[in-house]
Amino acid sequence: MANKADKKLLVGCAAGFSGDRTDAALPVVQALIASGQPAVLIFETLAERTLALAQLARRTDPDAGYEPLLVDLLRPVLAQCLAHGVRIVSNFGAANPQGAAHRIHALAAELGLRCPRIAVVKGDDLSGPEHRALLQDALGSAMPTEPIVSANAYIGAQAVADALRAGADIVVCGRVADPSLVLGPALAHYGWALDDWVRLARATMAGHLLECGAQVSGGYFADPGYKDVPGLAQLGYPIAEIDADGHCTITKPPGTGGCITERTVKEQLLYELHDPAAYLTPDVVADITTARVTTVGNDAVRLEGVQGHARPATLKVNVCFESGWFAEGEISYAGPRAEARARLAGEVLRERLQGLGPLRIDLIGVTSIFGDDTSRWLDASASDSRDTRDVRLRVALQHRDHASAQRLVREVTALYTCGPAGGGGVRTAMRPRLGTVSCLVPREAVAVRFEMVD
Amino acid sequence: MTTTITVPLYRLAHSRTGDKGNRSNISVIAWHPALWDVLVEQVTEAAVAHQFAQRQPRKVTRYLLPQLQAMNIVLDDVLDGGVNDSLNLDSHGKALSYLLLDMPVTVPAHLAPHFGGPTA
Numbered sequence: 001m002a003n004k005a006d007k008k009l010l011v012g013c014a015a016g017f018s019g020d021r022t023d024a025a026l027p028v029v030q031a032l033i034a035s036g037q038p039a040v041l042i043f044e045t046l047a048e049r050t051l052a053l054a055q056l057a058r059r060t061d062p063d064a065g066y067e068p069l070l071v072d073l074l075r076p077v078l079a080q081c082l083a084h085g086v087r088i089v090s091n092f093g094a095a096n097p098q099g100a101a102h103r104i105h106a107l108a109a110e111l112g113l114r115c116p117r118i119a120v121v122k123g124d125d126l127s128g129p130e131h132r133a134l135l136q137d138a139l140g141s142a143m144p145t146e147p148i149v150s151a152n153a154y155i156g157a158q159a160v161a162d163a164l165r166a167g168a169d170i171v172v173c174g175r176v177a178d179p180s181l182v183l184g185p186a187l188a189h190y191g192w193a194l195d196d197w198v199r200l201a202r203a204t205m206a207g208h209l210l211e212c213g214a215q216v217s218g219g220y221f222a223d224p225g226y227k228d229v230p231g232l233a234q235l236g237y238p239i240a241e242i243d244a245d246g247h248c249t250i251t252k253p254p255g256t257g258g259c260i261t262e263r264t265v266k267e268q269l270l271y272e273l274h275d276p277a278a279y280l281t282p283d284v285v286a287d288i289t290t291a292r293v294t295t296v297g298n299d300a301v302r303l304e305g306v307q308g309h310a311r312p313a314t315l316k317v318n319v320c321f322e323s324g325w326f327a328e329g330e331i332s333y334a335g336p337r338a339e340a341r342a343r344l345a346g347e348v349l350r351e352r353l354q355g356l357g358p359l360r361i362d363l364i365g366v367t368s369i370f371g372d373d374t375s376r377w378l379d380a381s382a383s384d385s386r387d388t389r390d391v392r393l394r395v396a397l398q399h400r401d402h403a404s405a406q407r408l409v410r411e412v413t414a415l416y417t418c419g420p421a422g423g424g425g426v427r428t429a430m431r432p433r434l435g436t437v438s439c440l441v442p443r444e445a446v447a448v449r450f451e452m453v454d
Numbered sequence: 455m456t457t458t459i460t461v462p463l464y465r466l467a468h469s470r471t472g473d474k475g476n477r478s479n480i481s482v483i484a485w486h487p488a489l490w491d492v493l494v495e496q497v498t499e500a501a502v503a504h505q506f507a508q509r510q511p512r513k514v515t516r517y518l519l520p521q522l523q524a525m526n527i528v529l530d531d532v533l534d535g536g537v538n539d540s541l542n543l544d545s546h547g548k549a550l551s552y553l554l555l556d557m558p559v560t561v562p563a564h565l566a567p568h569f570g571g572p573t574a
Contacts, residue, residue: 048475049538220470226571227468263468263483270481270526272472276517293522305521323538360541369549370508373534373541377508396541436538438475 016213052320054095065096119163123448138439144321156282160184179207201286201308202246218258231257314440323435325405329412486568
């Protein structure tokens with residue numbers, strides 16, 4: 001009888017961040033089922049600040065703190081996944097994986113489905129007082145003096161693999177490293193040793209290609225006339241076929257928009273990378289300096305040649321802390337001398353808000369993005385022709401103190417009557433700011449485990 | 455003598471930006487293998503630092519991936535503290551690939567058939 005590992009594993013990815021399209025999963029699941037191959041569906045929904053926002057949500061509602069779109073993501077596909085043995089692995093547990101598991105059980109009951117076996121991966125959350133000494137040791141003088149909102153270790157694939165081997169239909173994680181969502185299923189399927197660095201590295205890079213969803217299949221790529229992408233409004237999300245040596249081929253569901261080419265794959269391969277010879281994850285150090293990217297079919301690209309080295313002895317921890325207030329305001333000027341009037345409004349605000357710390361001034365339509373927070377570039381552009389006729393002034397600052405930050409909001413609003421002629425369309429916003437520091441802690445200091453939730 | 459032409463980098467390469475904390479990484483990927491040597495010669499750490507002068511990167515590091523005809527440019531301390539600290543509308547610095555792609559490069563004219571974008 002053929003061993004199940006004789007069939008190649010498919011991993012589909014139906015979300016690349018919190019806020020991604022929620023109708024992406026169905027075509028992916030349909031393609032996974034049609035293949036007849038063993039298959040896993042992942043959703044990657046955490047970014048550097050998502051966890052802090054999730055912790056803040058949990059403060060106001062103890063049942064919250066998991067991915068807000070959890071039900072929207074799962075409802076269209078949960079029945080088919082359970083019926084066809086497509087297992088689901090995700091970090092959509094965020095700050096409350098247990099709460100997410102309960103919500104999924106409730107959804108399954110609501111849809112009249114069998115009760116799924118759900119495993120919850122624990123141990124990444126280091127925000128509790130019992131971990132403060134560990135963080136203090138690791139951060140030293142960088143330890144925030146402000147209240148800590150979240151502290152999470154990036155944990156690896158092992159607990160995910162263990163949970164799948166134990167029979168979980170769904171594995172709910174918090175801060176598991178993004179590519180570990182793919183390596184975990186590959187470990188469970190192929191039974192690789194945890195020090196099989198080369199295979200771990202290859203499957204890790206498959207995970208790296210998948211972890212941002214459509215960014216490998218034509219999303220975040222289009223540039224008319226230079227990089228044309230068909231069907232951006234109906235992008236197909238990626239599926240990786242991972243072989244027994246960890247090499248992968250990236251495809252997408254038939255009939256969907258987007259494209260998978262050597263160009264889309266190369267852009268995503270290098271995305272958020274530092275040293276290509278040492279891509280650090282909790283599971284392995286991957287080396288793509290010898291990687292090859294080859295078209296093997298229509299919308300099918302193969303990644304081979306990735307090398308691997310022993311995993312780091314430490315785990316990365318991100319700590320988010322309360323950091324005062326962020327205030328911004330905007331007002332528009334249009335028609336003759338619009339740019340001159342907008343610049344004058346900026347000067348007025350600079351004078352009125354003196355002493356509150358650096359004020360960022362942008363002229364949207366003239367320059368707003370490429371300059372740094374000092375507005376040096378904006379000032380340097382003042383000698384230009386100043387003839388832009390549709391300009392939006394935008395200012396922003398941050399302050400520890402709410403009332404001080406609020407002064408920006410009031411001064412922008414006052415431009416209606418006190419500013420240059422013809423200003424309109426004031427919009428203002430105040431948001432709590434989060435600061436972030438990161439550090440490394442010994443792997444042994446983080447107790448990672450999974451639990452089945454009934 | 456080889457005839458040369460000066461064109462924006464986007465005729466030679468495509469690019470994507472990523473961020474981690476206060477560090478930005480920008481890929482530069484040749485449209486065609488024939489353009490790779492020019493990229494290596496022209497898109498140097500010094501040239502990139504000059505192109506990003508208004509962002510004042512503390513350090514620019516270039517990693518070459520000849521097998522992919524791609525390079526990874528890493529700019530340290532270029533995001534005003536990173537996504538949580540920056541006052542920029544684009545606090546991730548996601549648009550920065552297009553600042554790099556606007557950099558002028560001087561290329562032997564005979565390579566023009568390999569350029570990306572509309573054919574003249």
